[in-house]
Amino acid sequence: MSILETKNLKYTYPDGTTAINNVDIEINKGKKIAFVGRNGSGKSTLFLLLNGTLEPDEGEILYHNEPIKYDSKSLREIRKNVGIVFQNPDDQIFAPTIYQDVGFGPTNLGYSKDEVDEVVNNTLEYMGLKHLKDKPPHHLSGGQKKRVAIAGVVAMDPEVVILDEPLSNLDPVGADELLDLLNEYNHFGKTIIISTHNVDLAYQWADYVYLMSNSEVINEGTPDDALSDSNALKKAALTQPTYLEIYHELMIRGLAHNHRAPKDIPELVDTLKPLDLMWVNVPPETKVGDYLNLGVMYGEYAEHSPYEAVNARVLHIHENNMAIVEFDRHGFRAGGIMLYDMDKYEPDEFGELIKDADIEVIGAMGKKSKSIAEDEGIPLSITTNVIDRSILTALCGKRCLILTNGGMVDHALKRINDYAENSGIELHVGILNRRY
C-alpha cells in the first residue's frame, strides 16, 4: 500500500541550483527504504519536499494517494505524520532540557500537560534516554544528541520517520544500537526512510533502495537489484556493496554455491561450498553427478538415527577409477536457537526453562528485553546484530537463547527458519514460552 508517492517532482533553489529533477518514487507502508547517493545528489532536498517543508516547482507529492496541500492546517498534519530527523542534531534540538525538547512536538499538537508527560516519559524510556531528561542538550555526546533528535520525532507518533544520514558520527556500537532501534520501530508498523552514502548499509538494511545521482533517481529496486548494476553505480560514483563483491569473486573462482546473494555473515558463510572434498575409489560405471554412499556415521556424529548414511556427490572422475567427491551437507551438526517472548516473562518459569534447555549463550533484542535482562541480572552475551550472531553461534554447535518481544518474536523465528531452509542446515529453533 502506497503511503508516499511523488510524480515528476522538480525543485530548484532560489539561487538557480536544481536539486530534484523528474523524481518519481513510491514508498510502501511498513517498509524500510534507503536513498543512496553521494553528497549533493539531492537526498536532503527530497526529504524536505516529502514533508512539505519545501514546495515543488513542478510535479506533486501524494500522501495516502492524496496530493499534499500547502495551507498551514494541511502542513501541520503532514509534518506530524511524516517526521524528519536531520543529519546534524544541533539543527533540531533547541530547548533548555531534553525533557522539554522531546515534549515540544506533543505540546504543539495540543496534548494536555499530563498527556505530554506520559508521552515524553515513554519515549525517553524507549530511546534509553530517561536518565538524561533534565540535562541541557549541549552536555550530551553526539550519539546521545542523535537519539534525542529521534525521540523528538518519535514522540509525535508519526507514520513515517525519515532520517537523514542516521549513522553519521556514531561509533560502531552506537550505530548497531541505533539500527536495532529503527528495526524495532519498523516492527511496530512504521515506515522508515533513510539517506546514506554507505552502500553496505543500504544493501543490508533496506527492503527497497533508490539510487540517486545529480538530482535524479537513476536506479531502484530490491537492494540486490538496485546495487549490483555496475553502470548505475559508476554513474553515481559509488562502489558495489562488500558482500556482493565478495560473492561475485567467490562465484568466479567456483567457490560459491549459485544461490541468492548473501546479506549478512551467516548467509555469506552458507554460500561457501563445503570443503569436504575427498579422493575416493569409485566403481567403473560411476559418472560425474552421481551420488555415492560412502559408509555410515555413528555415535555422537549421527544426527537422525544411530547409524547414518554418508553421501557424497561425484565432482570429477580421474583415471584408475579415482574420483573427487563432495560430501552432502545433510547431517551437519548445528546447535539450536530458542526464543523467549519477554512480554510473557515469568521469572520462575524462565529459570526452569533455561535449566532444562542447556543454553550456552544469551542475546537480547529490543529495549524492553534488554532492560528486563538488566533488572533481573540475566547475563547477556549478544546485544547487537542478535539474529546473525546467534545463527553463527549455533553453526558452531552451541545453543543460544534470544530474549525478545512483540512483533520481533515472529520476525526472528522467520529469519532463522528461512536461514535453515535456504542453507539446508538443520538448526533447532523454537519459542520456549509459546504453546502451539
Ligand SMILES: Nc1ncnc2c1ncn2[C@@H]1O[C@H](COP(=O)(O)OP(=O)(O)OP(=O)(O)O)[C@@H](O)[C@H]1O
Ligand atoms: N539552501 C540551498 N540553496 C542552494 N542550493 C542548495 C541548498 N541546499 C542544497 N543545495 C544544493 O542542492 C543540491 C542537492 O543538495 P542536497 O543537500 O539535497 O543533497 P544530499 O544528497 O542530501 O547531500 P548530502 O549527502 O551532502 O547531505 C546540491 O547541489 C546542493 O549544493
